[in-house]
Amino acid sequence: MSKEYYFDNSATSSPKPNIVIEKVTNTLINLNGNPGRSAYNKAIEVNREIFSVREKIAKFFNIENPLQIAFTKNASESLNMAIKGYPFKHCHIITSVFEHNSVLRPLHFLEEERNVELSFITPQLSDEELEKAIVNKIKKDTKAIIINHISNVTGNIINIDLIGNICKKYNLLFILDASQSAGFLDIDVIKSNIDILCFTGHKSLFGIQGIGGIYVKENISLSPLLEGGTGSFSKLKRQPLTMPEALECGTLNTPGIVSLGAGIDYINSIGLKNIQNHEIKLTSLFIENLKNVKNLIIYGDLNKTRGPVVSLNIKNVSSSEFSSLLSENFNICTRSGFHCAPLAHKFLNTYEKGTVRFSFGYKNTEEEIIFAINKIKNIANFFNERS
Numbered sequence: 001m002s003k004e005y006y007f008d009n010s011a012t013s014s015p016k017p018n019i020v021i022e023k024v025t026n027t028l029i030n031l032n033g034n035p036g037r038s039a040y041n042k043a044i045e046v047n048r049e050i051f052s053v054r055e056k057i058a059k060f061f062n063i064e065n066p067l068q069i070a071f072t073k074n075a076s077e078s079l080n081m082a083i084k085g086y087p088f089k090h091c092h093i094i095t096s097v098f099e100h101n102s103v104l105r106p107l108h109f110l111e112e113e114r115n116v117e118l119s120f121i122t123p124q125l126s127d128e129e130l131e132k133a134i135v136n137k138i139k140k141d142t143k144a145i146i147i148n149h150i151s152n153v154t155g156n157i158i159n160i161d162l163i164g165n166i167c168k169k170y171n172l173l174f175i176l177d178a179s180q181s182a183g184f185l186d187i188d189v190i191k192s193n194i195d196i197l198c199f200t201g202h203k204s205l206f207g208i209q210g211i212g213g214i215y216v217k218e219n220i221s222l223s224p225l226l227e228g229g230t231g232s233f234s235k236l237k238r239q240p241l242t243m244p245e246a247l248e249c250g251t252l253n254t255p256g257i258v259s260l261g262a263g264i265d266y267i268n269s270i271g272l273k274n275i276q277n278h279e280i281k282l283t284s285l286f287i288e289n290l291k292n293v294k295n296l297i298i299y300g301d302l303n304k305t306r307g308p309v310v311s312l313n314i315k316n317v318s319s320s321e322f323s324s325l326l327s328e329n330f331n332i333c334t335r336s337g338f339h340c341a342p343l344a345h346k347f348l349n350t351y352e353k354g355t356v357r358f359s360f361g362y363k364n365t366e367e368e369i370i371f372a373i374n375k376i377k378n379i380a381n382f383f384n385e386r387s
C-alpha cells in the first residue's frame, strides 16, 4: 500500500494523536461506568473525569463557568440546539452566505415555521466594509447574528471581535459556529462577546467522532430539543432548565468526552500558536506554488491569512473527476463537491460543479504539500495539453 496523503482534515482530523487513542482505550478498559448516575468508585471517577474536561474546555475558550458547557454529539447538534432552542419568532436574523447546512437548515426551519426573516452578508470584505454591510442590515426586529468563523469551503476567516462589538452595541445575540476554527484560532468568548459557541470535537480539537459541545452564556436559556434522563432532578416532570442538564439528556459519550479532553491536552502541549503557524505555512506554500498554474482556479481571498482550507478547480474538469484522479493515482485524499455549503458555491460561481477541497492538519508536512503541488500541476498540465 502506497503512502496516504491525507488532506481532508476539515471533514475530520487524521491521524488522531496517540494520547487521544490511549486515553479512550484506558477509559473503555478502566472507566466504563455511567457518569452522574451511581455512587460507587468507578462511577464517581468517570464523573470527575468529565468535569475535568469541562474545565479544560472552559479554560481553552475563556469560559468563566464550566457548567455552562454541554456536551453534544457534534456541531450540527449544538447549532440546532442554539438556533431552534432560542425563542426566535417573528424577528430578523443576520447570517452569511458561507454557512454550513447545519446553520442554514435550522435557519430555514425558523423561516418556514416561526416567521423569521433572514439576511445574508458576503464576508469576503475588508473589516470596514463588513461592518458597514452588517450595520446596514440591522433592523428594529433584528435579534441575532449567527456566523461561521472559518469557511469550510474557502478557509477565509471572519473578524469575530468586530461582530461581537456590533452585537454588543446593537443588543444582538451572537452565535458562533467554530467548527473549523476551534483548535486553529484562539477563541475567547469574553473578548469576542460570544453568547453561544458551537463546536465539534473531531476536527482540529483532535477528539473522536461523535463528540461536540455548546457554551451558553449564563443569562440565556435554551429550550431543550430532547428530554429524558439526566441522573439528577429525577422527580421533575420536564427537563431541568439548569445547565448543563438542560442540554444533556441520556448517558453521555464518555469515550468521546475524554478524547476531547486529551485532544485539548495535546494542543496545549504543542501550543495553539505553533499549530497555527505550521498550518499557515503549509497553506501558504500550497497557494503560492499553485496560484499561477494555467487553468487552475483557487477560491477565496488569496491575500488574507486563511484557515488551512483551500478549494480548487481545473477549468472544464468536474470536481469529482479531479478528486478521483488524485486519489486513484496518488493516494491523495481530498473532498469534492459542495461541502454542505450551497450558498458559498452560488457566491463563488461553483454551484454546478462544486470544488476540490484540500484541508491541512498539524500532522501534514512540507514534503507532503510539495508532493501534492507536483501532482496537481501534472494533472492540470495533462488537461491543458489535451484542450
Ligand SMILES: Cc1ncc(COP(=O)(O)O)c(C=O)c1O
Pocket: 010, 011, 074, 075, 076, 077, 100, 102, 148, 150, 151, 152, 177, 179, 180, 200, 201, 212
Ligand atoms: C463550518 C461547519 N459548520 C458545521 C459543521 C458540522 O460539523 P459536524 O459534522 O461535526 O456536526 C461543519 C462540518 O464540516 C463545518 O465545516
